[in-house]
Amino acid sequence: MKYISTRGSAPALDFEAVTLAGLASDGGLYIPEHWPSFSEREIADMAGLSYVETAVRVMMPFIGTSLTEDELRALCTEAYGRFAHDAVTPLVQIDHRHWLLELFHGPTLAFKDVALQLVGLLFEKFLSGRDTHLTVVGATSGDTGSAAIDALAGRAKVDIFMLHPEGRVSDVQRRQMTTVLAPNVHNIAIKGDFDQAQALVKAMFADRDFSSRFTLSAVNSINWARLMAQVVYYFYAAVRLGAPGRKVAFAVPTGNFGDVFAGYVAARMGLPVERLIVATNVNDILHRALSTGDYSQGTVVATATPSMDIQVSSNFERLLFDLGGRNGFAMGESMREFEAHRALQLTNAQREGAAGLFTSERIDADDMQMAMRWASERAGQIIDPHTAIGLAAAARAEDLPADVPIVTLATAHPAKFRDAVERATGMRPPIPSRIGSLFEREERFTVLPATLEAVTAWIGERATPKA
Numbered sequence: 001m002k003y004i005s006t007r008g009s010a011p012a013l014d015f016e017a018v019t020l021a022g023l024a025s026d027g028g029l030y031i032p033e034h035w036p037s038f039s040e041r042e043i044a045d046m047a048g049l050s051y052v053e054t055a056v057r058v059m060m061p062f063i064g065t066s067l068t069e070d071e072l073r074a075l076c077t078e079a080y081g082r083f084a085h086d087a088v089t090p091l092v093q094i095d096h097r098h099w100l101l102e103l104f105h106g107p108t109l110a111f112k113d114v115a116l117q118l119v120g121l122l123f124e125k126f127l128s129g130r131d132t133h134l135t136v137v138g139a140t141s142g143d144t145g146s147a148a149i150d151a152l153a154g155r156a157k158v159d160i161f162m163l164h165p166e167g168r169v170s171d172v173q174r175r176q177m178t179t180v181l182a183p184n185v186h187n188i189a190i191k192g193d194f195d196q197a198q199a200l201v202k203a204m205f206a207d208r209d210f211s212s213r214f215t216l217s218a219v220n221s222i223n224w225a226r227l228m229a230q231v232v233y234y235f236y237a238a239v240r241l242g243a244p245g246r247k248v249a250f251a252v253p254t255g256n257f258g259d260v261f262a263g264y265v266a267a268r269m270g271l272p273v274e275r276l277i278v279a280t281n282v283n284d285i286l287h288r289a290l291s292t293g294d295y296s297q298g299t300v301v302a303t304a305t306p307s308m309d310i311q312v313s314s315n316f317e318r319l320l321f322d323l324g325g326r327n328g329f330a331m332g333e334s335m336r337e338f339e340a341h342r343a344l345q346l347t348n349a350q351r352e353g354a355a356g357l358f359t360s361e362r363i364d365a366d367d368m369q370m371a372m373r374w375a376s377e378r379a380g381q382i383i384d385p386h387t388a389i390g391l392a393a394a395a396r397a398e399d400l401p402a403d404v405p406i407v408t409l410a411t412a413h414p415a416k417f418r419d420a421v422e423r424a425t426g427m428r429p430p431i432p433s434r435i436g437s438l439f440e441r442e443e444r445f446t447v448l449p450a451t452l453e454a455v456t457a458w459i460g461e462r463a464t465p466k467a
């Protein structure tokens, strides 16, 4: 399997090289040259498989010769052995048609663990035997940071520099990052929002001087390996609910468009997905893009769902590329236009292509709180505010055929957002013992202005230069 850049001028790479590179050298995102697909028979044969075996079946076609099936199985066994639930991503029923897909049983209590536990092991595997030291740079609105730090802390050939927006992540999220004192972990709180952090990461890759001094890599969902690992749970859930004989809809709390793009990939691989419901908070660039074609960046508003406080959704580029005829040069032009004017109009082909599978909903704070109360009163489920954005959007999908189950992705454990949960439901979720004495540990982080100069100077003094 080869991977090509959405912007058309970076070299095509195999899975190993794409995983280590993170971002393409032309600023684009890597995407498989073609979508592998499964027959109905092959999907039916996934019934009853464990999560690890499902993962091996779903991911192997993307991996090509970079790993053997046994090597992939060993990595998945290790990664998913750290989850607190045997099913890894269990389904929980809310009522006759609504389900929650719990993605938060990993070590840092958010869906990011599903991919990042594996990515940490992939880095280690691909770096063994090489004389390379990776400098991972990442941006987080709270969850990617803690999951990536957990996956990479203490690894010999990797340093991680994680940028989060100062004061805009929950206390639990911040402490999950800043109390990890391993020498290869570096937390930077920038004076800005998540979009600025994400733009700084991309600018570090684009900065010729900086990127030539270090072997940069990414742990955000710009890294293809992240998305690949997330495709698995769409198959795992849909097969349990009757696929391929029955179609399934998914409601996905969305920010950077990574999780829902993984659902799109599953559909392209033959999974019978009736609909992907893109649920945004009031930072609604994706809702506007999908409902009116207007992909224009607004100002980020801080909400009770900080992980979705995003107005530039990196992975939307992958969708626009795939729906727009896979024309890398045209895509490169469009993205340069977006970067210059902070606005882009979707073409008819892109709008019509998206409309075949996606709908979108913008959920405000009141509807989010109502969904939290609904889950609690109806099914005794305490859900986190991000999951509630998804569930509120799922509840609006009244036009779906009655026999289609709607699965809301439960993207974080409620304990990560205790204040918001308590405000909505009156209940304060306890912090699971597996994340330990978070509030008693020492924190370490540096505050920097949101400028490329400040960030590259700071990282440049601490990162390991190329040999």
Ligand SMILES: Cc1ncc(COP(=O)(O)O)c(C=O)c1O
Pocket: 110, 111, 142, 143, 144, 221, 253, 254, 255, 256, 257, 258, 259, 260, 307, 308, 386, 387, 411, 412
């Ligand atoms: C808890 C939670 N829910 C939803 C999202 C949005 O997911 P994505 O950025 O893949 O769209 C995030 C952040 O990525 C998150 O941390």
Ligand SMILES: N[C@@H](CCOP(=O)(O)O)C(=O)O
Pocket: 139, 140, 141, 142, 143, 144, 145, 219, 220, 221, 222, 255, 256, 258, 307, 308, 314
């Ligand atoms: N919500 C995310 C933002 C980064 O998204 P990613 O999936 O591209 O890593 C976070 O929690 O950090």
